[in-house]
Amino acid sequence: xQKITVITSRENPAVKHYIRLRDRKKTRYDENLFVAxxxxxxxxxxxxxxxxxxxxxxxxxxxxxxxxxEAESGQLFRIPEALGREMSDTEHTQGVFAVCRMPxxxxxxxxxxxxxxxxxxxxxxxxxxxxRTCDALGTDAVLMTQCCDLYSPxxxxxxxxxxxxxxxxxxxxxxxxxxxxxxxQICSYASVPxxxxxxLTECRFGHGCAVWIGNEGNGLxxxxxxxxxxxxxxxxxxxxxxxxxxxxxxxxxxxxxxSD
Amino acid sequence: xQKITVITSRENPAVKHYIRLRDRKKTRYDENLFVAxxxxxxxxxxxxxxxxxxxxxxxxxxxxxxxxxEAESGQLFRIPEALGREMSDTEHTQGVFAVCRMPxxxxxxxxxxxxxxxxxxxxxxxxxxxxRTCDALGTDAVLMTQCCDLYSPxxxxxxxxxxxxxxxxxxxxxxxxxxxxxxxQICSYASVPxxxxxxLTECRFGHGCAVWIGNEGNGLxxxxxxxxxxxxxxxxxxxxxxxxxxxxxxxxxxxxxxSD
Numbered sequence: 104x105q106k107i108t109v110i111t112s113r114e115n116p117a118v119k120h121y122i123r124l125r126d127r128k129k130t131r132y133d134e135n136l137f138v139a140x141x142x143x144x145x146x147x148x149x150x151x152x153x154x155x156x157x158x159x160x161x162x163x164x165x166x167x168x169x170x171x172x173e174a175e176s177g178q179l180f181r182i183p184e185a186l187g188r189e190m191s192d193t194e195h196t197q198g199v200f201a202v203c204r205m206p207x208x209x210x211x212x213x214x215x216x217x218x219x220x221x222x223x224x225x226x227x228x229x230x231x232x233x234x235r236t237c238d239a240l241g242t243d244a245v246l247m248t249q250c251c252d253l254y255s256p257x258x259x260x261x262x263x264x265x266x267x268x269x270x271x272x273x274x275x276x277x278x279x280x281x282x283x284x285x286x287x288q289i290c291s292y293a294s295v296p297x298x299x300x301x302x303l304t305e306c307r308f309g310h311g312c313a314v315w316i317g318n319e320g321n322g323l324x325x326x327x328x329x330x331x332x333x334x335x336x337x338x339x340x341x342x343x344x345x346x347x348x349x350x351x352x353x354x355x356x357x358x359x360x361x362s363d
Numbered sequence: 364x365q366k367i368t369v370i371t372s373r374e375n376p377a378v379k380h381y382i383r384l385r386d387r388k389k390t391r392y393d394e395n396l397f398v399a400x401x402x403x404x405x406x407x408x409x410x411x412x413x414x415x416x417x418x419x420x421x422x423x424x425x426x427x428x429x430x431x432x433e434a435e436s437g438q439l440f441r442i443p444e445a446l447g448r449e450m451s452d453t454e455h456t457q458g459v460f461a462v463c464r465m466p467x468x469x470x471x472x473x474x475x476x477x478x479x480x481x482x483x484x485x486x487x488x489x490x491x492x493x494x495r496t497c498d499a500l501g502t503d504a505v506l507m508t509q510c511c512d513l514y515s516p517x518x519x520x521x522x523x524x525x526x527x528x529x530x531x532x533x534x535x536x537x538x539x540x541x542x543x544x545x546x547x548q549i550c551s552y553a554s555v556p557x558x559x560x561x562x563l564t565e566c567r568f569g570h571g572c573a574v575w576i577g578n579e580g581n582g583l584x585x586x587x588x589x590x591x592x593x594x595x596x597x598x599x600x601x602x603x604x605x606x607x608x609x610x611x612x613x614x615x616x617x618x619x620x621x622s623d
Contacts, residue, residue, distance in 0.1 A: 236606060239599045
């Protein structure tokens with residue numbers, strides 16, 4: 104970071120731009136930019152060249168963290184503490200904010216790859232936790248369609264930086280994903296609560312597979328279940344009616360990835 | 364539910380009592396009572412005799428749900444919609460509230476039992492998700508010490524009713540839990556991020572075991588790790604530094620329970 108600019112007003116165009124990116128999905132996708140808040144996640148972002156376009160630090164954050172947040176390019180803004188509270192999406196802000204570029208969608212699926220597919224997952228906390236888990240377990244990529252916005256501040260925060268590390272492919276429809284998966288002869292597994300599906304304890308995923316996770320309340324659409332080659336279920340013993348979607352995704356991904 | 368009482372004032376003692384139980388841990392434990400909100404969770408609670416002491420329904424909720432919420436005992440209050448919004452802990456309330464009795468702590472551990480132990484877990488969402496997962500996977504009980512309050516409204520909501528089904532044992536210190544576990548010759552496993560621990564892929568839990576999960580930021584205290592007979596870790600392949608505590612608990616519990 105070479106250039107340091109001091110901002111004092113809420114009306115500064117860079118601040119207004121940050122807030123628009125924070126609040127408006129349309130702005131994010133029009134500009135292919137998103138915002139990240141917090142020391143740890145901004146440091147994670149700085150590991151990737153050209154990912155961070157702007158950094159904003161409140162005065163106290165500048166004193167404490169400026170040395171840890173050096174980058175080769177981009178702009179650095181110093182802002183009053185009160186302005187940081189306005190920009191923040193959290194209750195207790197650290198005063199560290201960044202505008203980041205969305206990575207290009209140039210992922211190529213591999214016939215040997217192991218993928219998690221999210222279809223209509225709507226809870227930002229779930230999506231963030233799933234990304235973090237897939238990062239830790241080493242999934243080749245996370246594919247997603249018709250989900251909540253990956254680049255919303257809540258998802259970004261819940262990923263704990265994994266959003267920068269896990270390759271992601273987004274499509275408008277499940278059909279586009281099925282088409283890409285079939286081209287590589289990757290076997291799709293629908294995860295369902297039905298007892299008629301293969302119990303996860305008996306499932307051998309091997310390589311070249313994709314596990315589909317559905318919506319928190321409604322699960323996967325029937326059309327998706329039918330388009331999958333197999334259906335898998337996590338056997339339930341107790342009285343709970345279902346798993347949390349992120350938990351189901353985590354247990355299935357664990358089983359998919361552990362058979363190395 | 365025999366007796367229906369109409370309440371109109373925020374100053375009604377039953378309403379004030381509900382709000383105290385909602386907000387004050389001390390009141391909850393002085394009286395061994397807690398509150399639950401939402402149609403589904405209150406219906407779950409009504410499956411257990413004597414668990415529900417009072418139900419409050421807003422006028423619209425009374426019209427819609429009173430027929431589904433019949434109980435043999437306890438009081439039923441009808442309240443104005445505005446009062447429901449004050450009692451609610453959520454943004455969009457269904458207008459269904461209950462005061463419930465805490466179950467007695469009379470759990471006996473079994474030498475063949477399989478237990479999850481939570482030590483200093485502080486996030487209510489994590490604790491709720493863990494209870495729900497243990498319910499679904501059929502863990503014999505969840506033991507906990509020095510955690511956030513199991514009976515706080517946020518935990519209760521996140522359990523999705525599992526709080527009524529999973530046996531729980533709470534103690535003030537880890538030492539008390541170790542003493543109970545050792546009496547039954549149950550083997551304690553510390554879950555740690557250290558690569559020196561046994562990888563979960565190589566771990567054979569068998570019966571008579573307890574897996575300890577630690578705090579979200581700091582993991583398990585050193586003293587607890589040393590007091591456990593074994594240490595287990597979920598192997599990480601990607602760039603994430605750690606799993607979310609609830610996710611780690613879920614994956615470990617899945618492995619512990621599946622070897623039936």
